[in-house]
Each structure stands twice: as structure tokens, then as C-alpha cells.
Amino acid sequence: MLKIPFLDLPPLRGAAGTVRLPGSKSISNRLLLLAALAEGETRIEQLLDADDTAVMLEALRALGCAWHRGSDGSVTLRGLGGHLPVSAADCFLGNAGTAMRPLAAALALLAARDGGRYTLRGVPRMHERPIRDLVDALRGLGCQIEDLGQPGYPPLALCGPSPLRLAEPVRVRGDVSSQFLTALLLTLPLVAQQDVVIEVEGELISKPYVEITLALLARFGVQVQREGWQRFIIPAGSRLRSPGRLVVEGDASAASYFIALGALAASAEPVRIEGIGRDALQGDVRFADAAAAMGAEIRWLDHALEVKRGRWPLQGIELDCVAIPDAAMTLAVMALFADSPTRLTGIASWRVKETDRIAAMAAELRKLGAHVAEGLDWIEVQPLPAPAWQRAAIHTYDDHRMAMCFSLAALHPLAGAQPQALRILDPGCVAKTFPDYFETLFSLVQADPHDVPVLCIDGPTASGKGTLADQVAQRLGYAVLDSGALYRATALAAQCAGVSLQDEERLASLAATLPLHFDGGRCFLDDEDVTDALRAEAVGQGASTVAALPKVRQALHQLQLSFRRVPGLVADGRDMGTAIFPDSELKVFLTASAAKRAERRHKQLMEKGFSANITGLLRDLEERDARDKNRSASPLKPAQDARLLDNSDLDIEASVNQVLTWWSEGRPFPG
Numbered sequence: 001m002l003k004i005p006f007l008d009l010p011p012l013r014g015a016a017g018t019v020r021l022p023g024s025k026s027i028s029n030r031l032l033l034l035a036a037l038a039e040g041e042t043r044i045e046q047l048l049d050a051d052d053t054a055v056m057l058e059a060l061r062a063l064g065c066a067w068h069r070g071s072d073g074s075v076t077l078r079g080l081g082g083h084l085p086v087s088a089a090d091c092f093l094g095n096a097g098t099a100m101r102p103l104a105a106a107l108a109l110l111a112a113r114d115g116g117r118y119t120l121r122g123v124p125r126m127h128e129r130p131i132r133d134l135v136d137a138l139r140g141l142g143c144q145i146e147d148l149g150q151p152g153y154p155p156l157a158l159c160g161p162s163p164l165r166l167a168e169p170v171r172v173r174g175d176v177s178s179q180f181l182t183a184l185l186l187t188l189p190l191v192a193q194q195d196v197v198i199e200v201e202g203e204l205i206s207k208p209y210v211e212i213t214l215a216l217l218a219r220f221g222v223q224v225q226r227e228g229w230q231r232f233i234i235p236a237g238s239r240l241r242s243p244g245r246l247v248v249e250g251d252a253s254a255a256s257y258f259i260a261l262g263a264l265a266a267s268a269e270p271v272r273i274e275g276i277g278r279d280a281l282q283g284d285v286r287f288a289d290a291a292a293a294m295g296a297e298i299r300w301l302d303h304a305l306e307v308k309r310g311r312w313p314l315q316g317i318e319l320d321c322v323a324i325p326d327a328a329m330t331l332a333v334m335a336l337f338a339d340s341p342t343r344l345t346g347i348a349s350w351r352v353k354e355t356d357r358i359a360a361m362a363a364e365l366r367k368l369g370a371h372v373a374e375g376l377d378w379i380e381v382q383p384l385p386a387p388a389w390q391r392a393a394i395h396t397y398d399d400h401r402m403a404m405c406f407s408l409a410a411l412h413p414l415a416g417a418q419p420q421a422l423r424i425l426d427p428g429c430v431a432k433t434f435p436d437y438f439e440t441l442f443s444l445v446q447a448d449p450h451d452v453p454v455l456c457i458d459g460p461t462a463s464g465k466g467t468l469a470d471q472v473a474q475r476l477g478y479a480v481l482d483s484g485a486l487y488r489a490t491a492l493a494a495q496c497a498g499v500s501l502q503d504e505e506r507l508a509s510l511a512a513t514l515p516l517h518f519d520g521g522r523c524f525l526d527d528e529d530v531t532d533a534l535r536a537e538a539v540g541q542g543a544s545t546v547a548a549l550p551k552v553r554q555a556l557h558q559l560q561l562s563f564r565r566v567p568g569l570v571a572d573g574r575d576m577g578t579a580i581f582p583d584s585e586l587k588v589f590l591t592a593s594a595a596k597r598a599e600r601r602h603k604q605l606m607e608k609g610f611s612a613n614i615t616g617l618l619r620d621l622e623e624r625d626a627r628d629k630n631r632s633a634s635p636l637k638p639a640q641d642a643r644l645l646d647n648s649d650l651d652i653e654a655s656v657n658q659v660l661t662w663w664s665e666g667r668p669f670p671g
């Protein structure tokens with residue numbers, strides 16, 4: 001997961017491969033609530049593990065529901081059988097509408113029936129998201145609900161006891177959010193000693209989400225009767241009973257980004273999306289039909305779909321999106337790649353989501369250069385001609401879907417536009433529903449290696465290159481190449497195989513076939529973790545010796561180039577800027593006095609439990625400097641266009657900030 005202020009996506013030109021979707025948010029949070037309220041134990045597999053489910057799980061724990069996570073990621077909940085063991089709790093629900101609405105209903109009804117006082121709060125945006133229609137419906141039933149902030153919005157207190165009035169139909173508006181109806185449907189079985197009737201006022205939106213609710217209630221033994229979409233009856237005696245084990249299907253809204261990716265960029269091999277298929281419960285799966293209408297070639301399978309580019313350019317569509325409100329955002333970005341306008345209607349609910357999505361979408365599409373018109377419940381996007389694409393920093397409004405759908409704009413070279421970086425601000429907001437979204441995207445996309453930015457940090461031993469490279473890479477969301485580790489691994493492998501450090505041929509063949517891989521910051525030769533062994537001074541000296549051999553350097557060249565992958569690379573070594581990535585955007589030559597470097601290395605070795613003598617270290621590093629500088633093959637020296645940074649008197653943070661300042665200066669973004 002990327003917790004960084006911005007992520008620069010390089011221009012992307014293709015896509016292929018397989019993505020396994022995270023569990024559906026809507027299904028996950030409905031199942032969590034049902035399982036917590038039901039009789040019996042429920043094991044939920046492939047539950048979404050993201051911010052919105054985390055706040056739901058924490059709230060359930062605060063309400064007395066015991067649950068545990070298995071090693072396979074499943075969550076098992078011990079159902080409360082409709083009775084809360086605590087009479088008071090304060091629950092923080094972040095910005096999770098799928099937690100706030102049904103919990104408000106459940107706690108209001110249970111407090112009315114059994115007594116108690118429960119409070120529900122969220123982030124500031126949650127306190128701007130209307131809940132009045134649900135609160136009015138619950139008050140109509142006799143529930144006591146206190147507005148703790150602005151009336152009609154969270155935070156709320158749900159209090160009781162108070163007599164419930166279940167004889168008359170409960171009326172709820174259905175034209176703002178279907179979640180109000182869902183909240184009542186999920187929770188009224190708790191008090192259904194008699195038939196309970198819900199009547200919907202206004203035209204119900206997002207009906208497929210209500211279908212999910214009804215299907216999941218059926219899995220918990222409650223068969224809701226309905227007359228069209230206006231009247232629902234929860235039969236007397238309904239009880240929530242655990243079905244035991246449930247599997248969450250993949251998130252259909254999240255699938256939309258990969259369907260669009262396939263439609264835009266998969267020309268040879270498809271993008272295969274696993275976790276939903278033909279019989280998916282979620283309405284957003286119908287996004288695939290909209291994508292097909294724009295030109296995508298889609299193959300439906302039982303539990304997957306495969307998407308390729310069909311018609312190109314895409315064609316604009318006019319679509320009532322009332323049934324696919326979340327996924328519809330992706331269509332607005334696809335519209336840029338079409339040859340006729342796209343008009344999306346029936347999206348009034350966008351105004352009250354994580355942000356005002358109509359306003360946000362229009363503002364950010366305009367930053368890219370698009371012509372956009374908007375109304376109360378519609379948006380119209382004109383195709384973006386190749387020369388009109390602008391370099392932009394996309395604001396994401398703490399809205400995961402803004403971040404995910406705008407990432408597709410990095411495919412602009414496919415529209416013939418000038419390749420340029422696209423900045424996504426606050427990319428970590430995807431944690432709400434898809435914490436690994438960007439990592440997943442990177443595993444599927446293709447870029448021209450020369451478009452993938454590289455930041456080189458070269459310099460003498462112990463100057464702090466590795467430390468600086470790691471921290472800069474973390475702040476940019478980029479990968480790291482510790483090229484010294486490749487020479488160190490060659491020296492270590494030679495030592496283990498009894499190969500002389502003068503035998504250039506054998507050393508080169510060892511280097512060319514090194515069984516080396518990196519995982520979670522650790523370095524492995526075959527299956528052996530050699531991270532610490534590589535740092536031994538003797539191995540460093542051996543590395544310096546083998547690194548002077550041209551054939552060894554040649555043997556490691558391609559391996560180093562292969563680290564240049566989307567979204568970018570920070571490479572540290574001696575010749576990153578001079579020999580391996582001479583076209584890199586920023587080359588830093590990092591130095592510090594020999595005395596400072598010896599001091600730092602001494603401290604570093606002592607901390608790792610190696611014995612070391614500072615005078616010996618100073619002598620060794622001066623010897624190593626001399627060998628690295630004076631060898632004929634790629635000697636240690638600053639590239640002509642390198643920035644020099646002497647960090648003898650700079651701490652790590654100051655060095656990192658200096659490099660990030662240089663980096664930002666070199667790639668300005670408007671706004």
C-alpha cells in the first residue's frame with residue numbers, strides 16, 4: 001500500500017495478465033453485519049481487507065461480537081443472536097457508508113427494544129453525507145435518535161428503550177441512496193414478531209444493491225417478500241440464522257478499472273479478471289456491458305472475464321447509470337479515448353458519495369484538457385484529441401474511485417498523445433476498498449523502458465547511498481536497485497563455489513546465472529537469505545575486486561536494466577548514472593569525507609553485531625575508493641550532468657529532502 005503524497009505514473013502503452021479481485025465491499029460489510037447479528041458462527045472467506053471493512057469489524061468488536069482472522073485471511077464471527085452484550089459503545093466508522101447506515105438502523109432498533117446508548121461517528125466527510133431519510137424512517141418506527149452534530153447527518157446517538165411501532169408500514173425514501181432501504185431490510189428481522197412492511201417513497205435507485213441485500217438475507221434464512229420495488233414485507237417470525245460458511249465474490253466496481261484497462265490497452269493478450277463471472281450478484285458487473293458498448297471485447301467465464309481491445313478508438317455512449325453508480329465513474333475516463341461524446345445520466349447519487357463526484361470528475365477531467373458539461377444528475381465528456389492532452393496532477397478528494405479511475409489516463413499514448421507523466425495525489429486513498437490497487441495495476445501494464453523514470457544515486461562506499469535510495473524510493477512509491485548487492489552476491493557466490501577472484505571468465509558466468517532474488521527488502525541466493533552475509537566487509541572487498549572485471553560488469557548489465565519497471569526506479573551504485581541508466585532524469589553523486597564514512601560504517605557494523613575497528617575501516621574504504629575510481633571499466637566518477645551532494649554535515653532527512661526537491665524541480669506539474 002502506498003502512503004505517499006503523490007504517485008507519478010509514467011505513460012503506459014499496453015496491458016495483459018491476470019488480476020484477482022479483492023472481495024466486494026458491499027457484500028463484505030453486509031455479511032459482517034448479518035453474521036454479527038445472527039444466531040451461530042459464520043466463517044467468511046475472501047472478505048475484503050480494507051479500511052471500510054476494518055472499521056466495521058472494529059465497531060462489531062466494540063459492540064461485543066467476538067471474531068478472529070484465520071491465517072488464510074478468512075474471518076470467523078460468533079453471532080450475537082440479535083442481543084447486544086453491551087449497553088453502550090462509541091463506534092468510529094471512518095468514511096464507510098456501508099457501515100454507517102446499517103449499523104445506525106441495527107443499533108436504533110436494538111436500543112429501542114432492549115435499552116442502551118450507542119454513538120456512531122466518522123471522518124469529517126462522513127459528517128457531510130446525509131442520513132436524514134433513514135433517521136426519519138427509524139424515528140417513524142419509534143426509535144430515539146439524537147443528532148450529535150448537524151441534524152440529518154452523522155454523528156448520531158441511538159438510544160432506548162422506547163416502544164416500537166411496527167404495525168404501520170415504515171416509509172423510507174429510495175431516490176437518494178438505496179443504502180437506507182438496505183439498512184432497514186438487514187435489521188428489521190431483529191424485531192419482526194409480526195409482519196413488518198417497508199414502503200419506498202420515490203423511484204428506488206441502485207436496485208441491484210437491494211438485490212444483493214435480499215440475496216444475502218436469504219442466505220441467513222430471511223425470505224423478504226416484495227411487491228415490485230415499492231413494498232417489502234419481512235415475514236413475522238423472521239430470524240437471522242448463520243449459514244455457516246460464505247465466500248465473498250470479487251468486487252465488481254473494482255473490476256471496472258481492469259475491464260477498462262483491457263478495453264484500452266490489451267491488444268494481443270487479454271486482461272483476465274478473476275473473482276466475478278457470469279452469475280455475479282453485484283449490479284456493477286453490468287459495467288462490462290457498458291464497456292462492450294464502447295468497444296471492449298469481453299469473454300465471460302463462470303468465475304472470470306477476459307477483456308481485450310475491440311473497437312478502436314472507443315465510441316461514446318449515452319447511458320442511464322442508475323444501476324451502476326460506482327463503476328460508472330470509470331466510463332467518464334474511458335470517454336476521453338472515444339471518438340464521440342459520452343453522456344452519463346442517473347448519477348445524482350455521485351453528489352453525496354465520498355466527495356461530490358460529479359464536480360470532482362468534471363474538475364479533474366478538465367485538468368487533462370477535456371471539455372466536460374455537468375448537471376444535477378448527469379455529466380457529458382467530449383473525446384480528448386491527441387494534441388489536447390495536458391500534463392496534470394489529479395486531486396483525488398480522499399475518494400478511492402477518483403484515484404483508481406484516473407490512473408487509466410496514464411494510457412494517453414494510446415490515444416496518440418505526447419507521452420508524459422500523470423500525477424495522482426494522495427494515492428493511498430485507495431485503501432478504502434483496494435489497498436493494493438496500484439501494485440496490481442503495475443503488474444499488468446507495459447511501458448516503454450525509456451518512459452520509466454530512474455533516479456540514480458552514485459558515490460563511494462558508506463556515503464549513505466543505500467539509505468538515501470531506500471527512503472527516496474519509499475517517498476516516490478518506486479522500486480530500488482541496490483546494484484552493489486549484485487557485485488557482492490557475485491563475490492559471495494564465488495567464495496562458496498571456490499572460484500578465484502581473478503578468474504574473470506568463471507566469475508562472469510557465475511554473475512550471468514546468479515540465482516538471486518529480492519523479497520520484502522531481503523536478498524536471496526537460491527533459497528538462502530544472504531542479506532546479512534552480503535554486508536560483511538570481506539564480501540564488500542571481494543565485490544570491489546570482481547567489479548573491476550569488464551566481463552563481470554557486462555554479465556550484470558541486463559539484470560540491472562530489468563529493474564526499470566513501472567512506476568519508476570531509484571538505483572544506487574557507482575555507475576548508475578554513467579553507464580547503466582545514462583538517460584536517467586536525475587543523477588546524484590553522493591559523497592562524504594572518508595572520516596565521516598568510516599565512522600558511519602563502524603556504527604552500522606556494531607549495530608548489526610559485527611566486530612569492527614574504525615582505523616581498519618578507514619584504511620579499507622580508502623583502498624576500496626581507490627580501486628573503484630581507478631579501474632578502467634565504469635570507474636566511480638560523477639556523471640557529467642550529476643548533482644553533487646556532500647552529506648558530511650547533513651542528516652539523512654535533510655539529504656532525502658534535498659534529493660526530492662531536485663526531483664520535483666525537474667518534473668513540474670501545473671496546479
Ligand SMILES: Nc1ncnc2c1ncn2[C@@H]1O[C@H](COP(=O)(O)OP(=O)(O)OP(=O)(O)O)[C@@H](O)[C@H]1O
Pocket residue numbers: 460461462463464465466467468484540600601603604647650651652655
Ligand atoms: N546523512 C547521513 N548522516 C548520518 N548517517 C548516515 C547518513 N546517511 C547514511 N548514514 C548511515 O551511514 C551508514 C552507511 O549507509 P549506507 O549503507 O546507506 O551507505 P552506502 O553508501 O549504501 O554503502 P555501500 O556502498 O557500502 O553499500 C548507515 O548506517 C546509514 O544509516
Ligand SMILES: Nc1ccn([C@H]2C[C@H](O)[C@@H](COP(=O)(O)O)O2)c(=O)n1
Pocket residue numbers: 461462483484485487488540543544545547548572573574575576624628
Ligand atoms: N554499480 C556498482 C555497484 C557496486 N560496485 C562495486 C563497488 C563496491 O566496492 C562493491 C560493493 O558495492 P556497495 O554494496 O558497497 O555499494 O561493488 C560497482 O562497481 N558498481
